[in-house]
Amino acid sequence: MGNYENMGPSKIRELIRHQEITGPTAGMSKGYTQANLVILKKEHAFDFLLFCQRNPKPCPLLDVTEPGSPVPAMIASDADIRKDIPKYRIYRDGVFTEEVTDITDYWEDDMVGFLLGCSFTFETPLLESGIPIRHIEENCNVPMYKTNIQCNKAGIFEGPTVVSMRPMSPEDAIRAVQITSRFPAVHGAPIHIGDPSQIGIADISKPDFGDAVTLKDGEVPVFWACGVTPQAVAMESKPAIMITHAPGCMFISDIKDEKLSVL
Numbered sequence: 001m002g003n004y005e006n007m008g009p010s011k012i013r014e015l016i017r018h019q020e021i022t023g024p025t026a027g028m029s030k031g032y033t034q035a036n037l038v039i040l041k042k043e044h045a046f047d048f049l050l051f052c053q054r055n056p057k058p059c060p061l062l063d064v065t066e067p068g069s070p071v072p073a074m075i076a077s078d079a080d081i082r083k084d085i086p087k088y089r090i091y092r093d094g095v096f097t098e099e100v101t102d103i104t105d106y107w108e109d110d111m112v113g114f115l116l117g118c119s120f121t122f123e124t125p126l127l128e129s130g131i132p133i134r135h136i137e138e139n140c141n142v143p144m145y146k147t148n149i150q151c152n153k154a155g156i157f158e159g160p161t162v163v164s165m166r167p168m169s170p171e172d173a174i175r176a177v178q179i180t181s182r183f184p185a186v187h188g189a190p191i192h193i194g195d196p197s198q199i200g201i202a203d204i205s206k207p208d209f210g211d212a213v214t215l216k217d218g219e220v221p222v223f224w225a226c227g228v229t230p231q232a233v234a235m236e237s238k239p240a241i242m243i244t245h246a247p248g249c250m251f252i253s254d255i256k257d258e259k260l261s262v263l
Helices: 009-017 042-054 120-128 170-180 229-237
Strands: 032-041 061-064 088-092 095-100 111-117 144-150 160-168 220-225 241-245 251-256
Touching (some): 032 042, 032 120, 061 251, 088 229, 120 170, 160 170, 160 229, 170 220
Antiparallel strands (some): 032 241, 032 251, 160 220
């Protein structure tokens, strides 16, 4: 991780833009909100805006760009969403076709960017409360799973909720519910604790996105709604093109975490 956790967001974005950082951003630029990204052509933008409104747990909106503009003016006015994320995924007709570090060549003048709240944001207050975060300890990506919890349909968009998982002691899990409830703009409280089969996860050691982490004796898995949900939705809804962040590789904004706290 180096000293990335203490760097300001603009410096981190500069390193990402120059492809000096090309992996997961968990723990970087502590105190600043991280965001998931979805880019669609304007013809699908209203449907997706409605989808976010109807599914605020997995898709909490932080910013929407003007059509054709790559600048997320509300959360980082000097940023460029075409270059300032470590890795992007391209979905064509619902199929994941490639992963790239810069999407300038894919950008079209009617594209709209959606920045969605990310659970990496609330990891800082969890850590400050003494709650360990396993994927940071193990220096890997957070595990993410498709569930049997269906999103509310909007226009062409429908599909399953994706969750991120963090193992915790039962005592830490209770405290984590209290802490993350204060951050509805970055997924808020967990949507499930305990038996993964109840939400359709057959094997917790095999995440659909990200990396498996150690689940120790006496720990329970704690699941939060995840901003990778639009990628699962893209696979079902099949827009001609959807560009997203690669799981775990987030946009780091200029917004301080506490601005999103409701208490």
